[in-house]
Amino acid sequence: MTKSNRFNHLKSNTLTKTTVASSVPAQAKSTAPLRSLKQMGWNGFFQQQLITESLDYAYVARVSAHHRSQYQLLTESGETSLAIHQAMPEMTVGDWVLVDEQHNFVSLLERSALFSRKAAGSKVEQQLIAANLDWVFIVSSLNDDFNVNRIERYLALVNEAKVTPVIVLTKVDLCDDLSPFIEALRELDANLLIETVNGLDSESTTALSSYCSEGKTVAFIGSSGVGKSTLVNAMLGDSSQLTSAIRQDDSKGRHTTTSRSLHITASGGLLLDTPGMRELQLADCEEGLNETFADLVEYAQQCKFIDCQHEQEPGCAVQAAIEAGLLTERRLQSFQKLMREQALNGASIAEKRAKGKSLSKMYKRVQGNARANKRG
Template sequence: MSLKETLSLSLPQLGWRPVYQQQLSWDELETTIPARISGHHRSGYICWTENGEIHLDIHAKLPSMTVGDWILLERETHQFIKLLDRQSLFSRKAAGIKSYEQLIASNVDTVFIVSSLNHDFNLSRIERYLALAKEAQVEPVIVLTKADLCDDVDDKKQQVQALNPMLNVECINALSSESCQSLKPWCKIGKTIAFMGSSGVGKSTVVNTLMGSETQQTSGIREQDSKGRHTTTSRSLLSMPSGALLLDTPGMREIQISDCEQGIEEVFADVANLANKCRFSDCKHISEPGCAVLKAIESEELDERRLRNYRKLLAEQARNSESIAERRSKEKDFHKHVKSVMKEIQSREKGY
């Protein structure tokens, strides 16, 4: 482990706040320092502290951790002490397997769900990302890009707003710094932000515009290794000119719906509320008498597309969770098989 020179950010600039501080005992206040995981490599974690960067080697006693996590390190030796409770977590889970959870990102304050206003505009896709954000317990902001290429910006904005009147929806030209100013309220000092959205919608463009001229400097902070050579270490947490922290991992961009029922139920709370009013408690809303959902569609209170997407996402998340579970169990079987073969070889070698 070594302490390296890095951009020196104060604890509040790193996202530290009372909810983490409260988790420290009197003893820990004296003997430990807080550190935030800013990168993850095969051999270890890159941790940011108030006094610079620390590399934490992976060893068996470490819990499963991810970029964005807050941990405590022993003040002098920088030995790992504990992982602090997370405020939010993006992960992939497999249904029925408690121990299997692939962590993607934690302690994100705001996720920008990016969708473009041209031919990629798709309400169902936005709902899918909303479900992921809800499941992770992160505040979503819908960012509709390519406003400069769209003739009916207001109409499309209203369609998105109709998904939920409480939703924050911003329409921008991602190439214009002035236009991106509308995202600034979520990019304040110490706030951790992330981006989701399909390919080509303009995520990198928004990031580059928000980063301004500092992109190069921040995305690959150059540092010297012991021989004085310049090396670049990849980090997934980047400090932005506005003072916010951008959490950008490949996992975040590729995230799929799995074991996300809670998130889906929250995004489609209106459908669930209607379903509660159906005459039969096991109503499938297909052709049953007294179905409140079908009645709402008929009276145009509920968009049929929304019901279709609700069903589709529920089915998809069940399928994805199952396939993760299946793969996991095959992996386990394989490891068991390898172990038993190794045992047999060993006992043969010993001449039993």
């Protein structure tokens, strides 16, 4: 079989399953049942990119885990790995890549969705969380962990990524009254998708399975100890993810997941568990915030002055809505705080990138001058 023939099946629009020999090299480990690209989340968006490619020597793989020195990849014949090199673009779990038969990186396919945040702490850089998602489960416990302000942060990031969020409230067996939690979420968005579950009860988690149909990718995000890994285990039907009990004194959770990884369910869905996020800073997500606070933004557009700060200006529709009980002061303060934060962090990251590009140009110029001097 020629190299051209080995790649032709990827350029077809049928997305049919091919033989192992025609799509991946022999080095791939068959550690899991063979699955087609479609079952791994492949669709027309990615297929169209291959149609415009002139490559005839590469195969398609999906990043299933990110380790310090390598990416774990899913292929049609099983799992394989890709060593990380400095010249490669930054990638994350869920990405689709092209790799040649010698396990060399060829290219990163354009993403249909990218979920990211500002790196925790004082680092001035963006941290990629996951790519090419269909749903994001924002998981929160029905205890002291429940925090509306934090959920708004998650919603802003998910909306910025153009992925549909689902609020998953866990530990329903420990909650005597759901109504205050549901009402608090409905104040954020009356159309929010909300599911309440007990991760230890398989019947309770069946509602989540409908989101995880064949080829659909679902990411779990939330604080430590809210039950993400327990839900992953329930939906996978095994104990592949470790779990830990919460601290009884303050209902705070313990880290049990330490890295992001994809897991395939028996029904063909793909689950992505993420480590608990103790710190979630926003950057460059103004559009996501506007969507998350769509009700407030709509009132702001009715203000008398375009540059209204929604404080004591005459004709402020936002303050009028607050006085009428249509908005809360908390929601306005949260919106203003998050807008300032994302703008400041976004500017810092952009400045660092600009400095990096400037330094790179200087290094190339110095190297060029050195080579020219050597040639005399």
